[in-house]
Amino acid sequence: MTLAIAARGLEKRFGRVHALRGIDLEVPRGTTLAVLGPNGAGKSTLLRLLAGLSRASAGSLLVGEADPARARASDRRRVRAAIGYLGHATFLYPDLTARENLLFAARLHGVADARARADALLAQQGLEGAADRLARSFSRGMAQRLAIARSLVHDPAIVLLDEPFTGLDPAAGAALELELRRMHQEGRTLVLVTHELGRARGLADAAIVLARGRVVHRAATLAELDPLALEAGFRRGLERTA
């Protein structure tokens, strides 16, 4: 399977409102896709569909090797084991320490040596010092780092990130960028929803621009990821789908 994610004609309706429609997507394994677009375009909805948190109304979707929301239960579990998701919320328990949060996540995901894994992740994110502090005492940047660690606890091949740079100061943002670069080097497939074009250009192999629930522009090469080209493409796409 060279495609980590394959979607055809993906649609998401809430009642009769089309949040997403006609989404075609192919993300080859090991590549990074940036998802751009204005607010309300459906970027978060798309990511939730990919994660299996939401069920598509129509169209086909394969993440890993199965549909994350509509396949058989056992297949869905296999898909979930291959996906790491970092949403707007951190999924952390405030009354547990950083280490306990990771321990729980590891055990929940059936990771073999949970304690070792938790410690390794804490070290990787530079959180050993705060390992025994309650998550509720963490700053935004630290909580984000812990959330990233949590999303990686089961060593997922596919990582979905929804605006991970939000609320991070420049230093933390730069650290996160390095982090994402490392994940990419480890061969993971990344889908990154972001407003930070500068960072995305440094990380992404391809980009799609969403507006009003549709893909209005695609960029598949580095040249096409140039800001001017992207903006021109975005404008053209908007007019085309108006």
Added chain:
Amino acid sequence: MRHEAAPSAAVRWRRPTLLVALALALAWGAAVLRAPEDSVQGVIQKILYVHVPCAFAAYAGFGVTAIGGALYLWRGDERWDRLGHAAAEVGVLFCTLVIVTGPIWAKGTWGRWWSWDPRLTVTLLLWFVYLAYLLIRGFTEGSERGARFAAVYGIAGLAAVPLNYFAIDLFGGRAIHPENLQRGSLGAGMGLPFALGIAAGLATFVHLVVRRVEIEELRAAASAEELERSAAEGAGEGPPWRM
């Protein structure tokens, strides 16, 4: 940008179900008027011709609600959810009628408005389950989530009805609700209006559900148009990203 202009599927059923319901209701009305007055209970007994059909519709209604919910969960097709929702709204109406007409009859015959008889009590609990179902839909953010939660509750509620009956029959109140489903317990000439009543009640239930589904489909289409119109306006000035 056009959304599919699918005609409301329920519209096609509107007229036929209305005709069937009206026909049965007229037949039932005639049969009720012609039915003999009960020698013991007097004319108050005639309210039973409303009470019993409503009870059938109320229980059947909840079955439809629960099964619609189950199919929605299984298939994800929101038409099942619309059916379940409509059945719940119409069903609670019939259930209310049962609880209202029952005591009226009871006061006239047993001399008291209420008793904790198993059938009464289970129907009262069913009424609460109906209301809880509708409250879930009303109070949940997000129509899809509300539909799913309500479907789950509907299924749980369906399991609860026989369990409730079993439990209350064993331990609950005294059974004084008449056991009138056996042959021969009805007086002569009363069988027909009951039978017609049940048929008319169910037909009315079906027709009302059809109307309710229709309303829901129209409402959904209207809100979709509204939202599409507002989404089309203004996609911002600059590019939607930071350099």
Added chain:
Amino acid sequence: MSAALAVLWKDLLSEWRSRDRVISMLLFSLLVVVVLHFALPPDAGSTLRAGTAGLLWVAYVFAAVLGMNRSFALELENEALSGLALAPADRGYVYLGKAAASFVLLAAVQAATAFAFALAFDVALLPVAARFAGIAALGGLGLSAIGTLFAAVAVRTRQREVMLPLLLLPVLVPLLLGAVRATAALLDGDGIGAPLRLLAVSDAIYLIVSFVLFDFVLDE
């Protein structure tokens, strides 16, 4: 299965840190006992045995509602519930973990409340303590079982405090009947076999229904 244990461990650890669930449940049910003491005639313990048994279970139900509401409210902070939904674990096991945690906390509260209840109403619970514990456990099991499912729903509605009792009570009647009758029979020295069977049947149905349906409640 390890997922169930992980969830159970996490819930109990979290509770141990803050202890707010157990304390509020305990205070509430003790308060109910005190208020009921004033609401009933002075010799209620000996004359209204069945009645006081019922009131004890009312206290238990409200304490359970409090606890389970809180259990899922904690999951909503930072959307941890979505975190559970994303896990590759069988969601039935996640359900079992949460229900088990609620059961453990409820059991602690039940014990303390029973003690207070025996004191307040001068009821001889000690001689029948073992069997009472059995009844309380069975009742607590059913409460936790169906309560966990409904709490997951209720906590994401707008009137979340009111919603759980509204959802729970019409469906809980069989359990209440069984538990109250069994407790009353126990105090009267009668046989508890029949109501106990009702309790067991109710528990089984609640568990099975909740185990199967929890999957749909966790989905987004």
